[in-house]
Amino acid sequence: MTQLKGWRDIPIGGMILEAGNAVEYLTGGWRAFRPLFGEAACIHCMQCWLFCPDSSILVDVENEKMIGFDLEYCKGCGICASVCPVNAKVIRKGGEELERDDPRLCILMVEEGKFGEEDSE
Amino acid sequence: MSRFQALTGNDAVATAMRQINPDVMAAYPITPQTSTVQKFADFVSDGLVDTEFVCVESEHSAMSACVGASVSGARVMTATSANGLALMWEIVYIAASTRCPIVMSLVNRALSAPINIHCDHSDVMGIRDSGWIIFFSENGQEAYDNIIQAIRIGEHPDVLLPVAVCQDGFITGHGMERVEIYDDADVKDFVGKYRPQWSLLDLEHPKTYGPLDFYDYYYEHKRQQIEAMENAQDVILEVAAEFNHKFKRNYALFESYRLEDAEVAVIIVNSAAGTTKAVVDKLRDEGLKVGLLKPRLFRPFPAKELVDALSHLKAIAVMDRSVSFGAMNNAGPLFLELVAALATHGVQMPVADYVYGLGGRDILPREIEQVYRQALKTAETGQVERMVTYLSVRE
Ligand code: SF4
Numbered sequence: 001m002t003q004l005k006g007w008r009d010i011p012i013g014g015m016i017l018e019a020g021n022a023v024e025y026l027t028g029g030w031r032a033f034r035p036l037f038g039e040a041a042c043i044h045c046m047q048c049w050l051f052c053p054d055s056s057i058l059v060d061v062e063n064e065k066m067i068g069f070d071l072e073y074c075k076g077c078g079i080c081a082s083v084c085p086v087n088a089k090v091i092r093k094g095g096e097e098l099e100r101d102d103p104r105l106c107i108l109m110v111e112e113g114k115f116g117e118e119d120s121e
Numbered sequence: 122m123s124r125f126q127a128l129t130g131n132d133a134v135a136t137a138m139r140q141i142n143p144d145v146m147a148a149y150p151i152t153p154q155t156s157t158v159q160k161f162a163d164f165v166s167d168g169l170v171d172t173e174f175v176c177v178e179s180e181h182s183a184m185s186a187c188v189g190a191s192v193s194g195a196r197v198m199t200a201t202s203a204n205g206l207a208l209m210w211e212i213v214y215i216a217a218s219t220r221c222p223i224v225m226s227l228v229n230r231a232l233s234a235p236i237n238i239h240c241d242h243s244d245v246m247g248i249r250d251s252g253w254i255i256f257f258s259e260n261g262q263e264a265y266d267n268i269i270q271a272i273r274i275g276e277h278p279d280v281l282l283p284v285a286v287c288q289d290g291f292i293t294g295h296g297m298e299r300v301e302i303y304d305d306a307d308v309k310d311f312v313g314k315y316r317p318q319w320s321l322l323d324l325e326h327p328k329t330y331g332p333l334d335f336y337d338y339y340y341e342h343k344r345q346q347i348e349a350m351e352n353a354q355d356v357i358l359e360v361a362a363e364f365n366h367k368f369k370r371n372y373a374l375f376e377s378y379r380l381e382d383a384e385v386a387v388i389i390v391n392s393a394a395g396t397t398k399a400v401v402d403k404l405r406d407e408g409l410k411v412g413l414l415k416p417r418l419f420r421p422f423p424a425k426e427l428v429d430a431l432s433h434l435k436a437i438a439v440m441d442r443s444v445s446f447g448a449m450n451n452a453g454p455l456f457l458e459l460v461a462a463l464a465t466h467g468v469q470m471p472v473a474d475y476v477y478g479l480g481g482r483d484i485l486p487r488e489i490e491q492v493y494r495q496a497l498k499t500a501e502t503g504q505v506e507r508m509v510t511y512l513s514v515r516e
């Protein structure tokens with residue numbers, strides 16, 4: 001935990017004078033839902049990477065693969081699951097409403113603390 | 122060389138704006154401010170200023186554009202009245218807390234409803250806790266002079282706060298008067314160049330304005346605003362001293378009129394203070410010891426200085442052109458602040474409040490005379506008969 005500064009020692013007006021210091025703020029602590037990979041295979045279209053507001057989609061740049069979620073910063077908004085075209089396809093094919101934690105999806109959103117041992121790593 | 126011109130208060134302010142030549146002006150028309158910005162728009166199209174003039178679709182956008190321009194490092198001005206200010210309200214707070222030294226001409230008008238375009242001070246009193254520095258002006262000359270000083274005050278590194286300069290809608294805003302307009306070069310020289318310390322456009326030093334601020338730092342940022350307000354009073358006096366010297370004026374935190382040996386005084390802001398001075402002269406001719414104190418600066422409120430200037434009196438009558446609905450005895454804000462100042466400085470004095478002129482209702486010299494006569498009676502008995510009187514409202 002960093003020592004909080006007094007009012008004389010911080011920039012006025014809420015200004016942040018250091019560029020890019022948002023990395024110091026671990027927004028993962030806000031998360032109520034966690035994104036997880038499901039059964040439907042990812043096609044590495046990078047839509048989730050493009051839309052994630054917290055740059056929390058992990059990518060293997062060399063092999064052009066979407067490889068997971070950066071849980072230190074992911075705040076669980078579920079945008080990645082909403083924009084994933086594979087999710088859309090699964091839902092459309094099944095012809096039924098799917099819960100957002102349905103394992104048949106490509107990205108599913110599971111309530112924090114409600115997944116098994118192997119997932120929670 | 123300065124010259125005297127016949128100008129409305131609004132045109133006098135527009136002339137100050139031309140001389141200041143701000144980088145950005147964003148405004149939306151609203152009566153009775155409109156003619157200020159209309160006149161300024163003439164200056165823009167005539168090529169007399171270099172200002173980027175932004176015609177926005179609402180006052181909320183006007184103040185938003187001002188904040189954006191200000192953080193980018195521009196010198197920014199705007200003007201509004203009443204409901205225009207009310208629509209700006211969210212961004213009025215943001216301007217102050219983002220520490221944008223925007224200067225706004227506020228031509229006072231009654232807030233709706235019922236809709237009314239005439240003068241009272243309900244508009245400015247709505248932003249009294251917003252973190253803006255607030256000046257009142259008796260006439261076009263004072264509005265002109267205050268606008269010029271406001272630039273220097275707001276931009277001072279120890280302050281960095283927005284400044285609102287008030288004058289009365291129609292009464293002085295549209296009333297034509299003799300105004301001394303200083304030489305363009307002298308005004309330019311007085312306001313100088315704005316050198317922002319943290320411009321967003323300084324690409325060598327990237328920075329963020331307006332981020333999220335939780336329970337961990339929000340309070341510290343508010344504390345900084347308090348400090349800026351505390352610094353403002355000295356800066357206002359420094360700037361006034363320099364202005365007075367250069368332009369042969371006499372600005373301070375407030376103006377005292379025949380107050381030194383007075384027994385009772387009226388406290389009143391903006392145009393009706395002029396009427397009150399005439400009443401003071403008349404009553405003085407009768408041998409009555411009456412005076413006037415006209416606050417120029419309302420935020421920050423110079424409590425101690427006011428108390429020092431008033432403590433020799435036997436009774437005070439405050440005249441408020443707005444009501445703080447539901448406040449103690451439904452009094453006006455000027456009265457509430459003043460009685461608090463007297464009480465906390467240990468001065469025991471009978472003080473009465475007279476609410477007047479709501480929605481542009483005329484205030485007549487004989488009514489002000491009645492206020493003085495009542496105050497003289499109070500001075501004798503030591504008792505305030507009625508704490509708050511609503512002058513000239515029909516029963
Ligand atoms: S849940 Fe939101 S924050 Fe987390 S990876 Fe998906 S889009 Fe990004």
Ligand code: SF4
Nearest residue numbers: 042043045046048084
């Ligand atoms: S949007 Fe879906 S399919 Fe596309 S990369 Fe992300 S997880 Fe894979």
